[in-house]
Amino acid sequence: MDIRDILVLVLMAGGVFFFAIGTLGLWRFPDVFSRAHASTKCDTLGCGLILLGLVLRMGISRASLELALIIGFIWITNATAAHLIGKAAYRNDYPMTPGTFKWNFQDKGE
């Protein structure tokens, strides 16, 4: 068991850790917007670390190039999807946790 195997093990364990953190946040947070915050961490760090560990395991080959393509695609699209979900929730007045207020952009420009 050389240094590369240990690095792969640490990376994939970190990926599972971030997936578990995202799932815990999805269960414990009080409203839609904070749940979207937790789920974005889950997408970016969890899937990124697991696929990075697989890239390190496979070395330089066609499969690792394809894995890097999947990482880049997921990093772009999941941020976009979370932004669209948050916009849909904000525009349709989804309930927020008590104590939050919506900023009124029309009154700001004096």
Next chain:
Amino acid sequence: MTEFMLLVTIALVVLVFICLGRAVIGPTAVDRLLAINIIGTKTVAIITIISYVFGEQFFLDVALVYALISFLMTVTVAKYLDTGKLS
């Protein structure tokens, strides 16, 4: 190393079922959409790990197409929840 990767796969499947609980009980539609989005990402990770364990090269193409379809589903449902129509 193969046993560790199978252990990671089992942990991810357990987390998928926990997310499915949020998708079932979620109070609003956006909660369900978030849960299904996370399930799609976890499925991509599971497919790539299975591709390494079994040594099958073409599962990576399956994972890429799955990520594409998951993104398309999320964008479509978010647009429907936002504006109320799809065109």
